[in-house]
Amino acid sequence: MADIRLIEIKEDILSDNKDLADEIRDTLGRHKVFMLNLMASPGGGKTSLIINTIRRMKDAFRIAVIEGDIDSVVDAEKVVKEGIPAVQLKTGGFCHLDASMIKLALNELDLAGLDLVIIENIGNLVCPAEFDTGAHKQAMILSVPEGDDKPLKYPMMFSVCDVLVINKIDYLGIADFDMNAAKERVVKLNPKIKIIDVSCKTGQGVEEWTCWLEKEIKTYRGSTAP
C-alpha cells in the first residue's frame, strides 16, 4: 500500500477571489478611482442611499454605479435618471457578487473619467460579507424596521464593514428598535466601525454620510502614488 502523507496547506479558500480583488484595486488605483461596496437586506435602502449620495456629490465627483440586484433593471434605471452611468449585472439567482463579476462590470465603465464607483450588492446579510469585491471600503445599511437584533443574527456582516448606516430613523418611535442596544452590539463585533444615523426619506444624516465618504475618497487619493 502506498504511504499516506499529510500535506500542510493553510491556504485561504477564497484566495483566487482575493487575488482578483487585489488586481481590481490595482487597476482602480492607476485611475485613482475609489470603489465602495454597499450591502444590506432587501429593501434596506441601498438604492435610496445611492440616489441621495449622487444628488449631493455629483457636482464634485464623477460617479458610476454597479447594480447587482437580482434580475431587474429597476434600480439601474433610477440611477440613470440621475444622469449617472450604471452597469446592471445579470446575477439571476446569485446570493452575492464576487470579484470576477465586478471585473466584468468595470470593463463597461470608462475608469479614466470617474472618481467614485458604488456597488449595490445583492440584498442579503449573509453571503456578500465573505467575498472581497475589490472595493476599498465596505458599507452596510441596517434599517430600523429590521430590528436591533440583526447584529446578533448576522455577526459576520457587521464585523467586516467599515461603516454602518442605520437607515429609516424616521421610523424610530413607531418601531420597537433600541438604538443604544443596536450600537453596543455592533461595536462589540467591530470596535472600529463608524456608525451614521440616516433617513433617506427626510434627508436627516445624509450629509454626515457623504462627509464620511468624501473624507475616505480624499484619504484614498492621498495614498495612491501620483
Add this chain to the structure above:
Amino acid sequence: MHELSVTESILKIVLKHAEENGAEKVLTIGLKIGELSELVGECIQHYFDYLSKGTIAEGAVLEIERAPIVFDCTECKHTFQASFSDTKDFTCPECHGAKVTLVSGREFYIKDITIS
C-alpha cells in the same frame, strides 16, 4: 448560500497542492471554518462529491473544524468563547464588562490534506 462557488475553490486549491506533491489520490481535506461563517458542511461535501468526479480527489472526505467565536475583554484582558445561537449579549463573564473585541471566528481556510 454560495456553497457551490466555495466548493469549486476548495477543489481547485486541493488539486493544485495534490499534483505538486505527486499524489495519486486525495483521502481527506481538513478545513477550518469559523463559527461566524454560515456555510453548511453537508452541502459542501455533496457539491464536492459531484465536482470531484473523475479527479484524483474523488471520494475524499472533508473534515471541517469549526473555529469558535472568541472575544477578548478590553477591561480585564480575559479571553472567552461565545455563541450566536441565542440572542444573549456578549459581556465578559469575569468582570461583566461590555467592551470586548472579536479575536477569532472568521477563519476560512484549507488546513491540510492527506494524500497517497
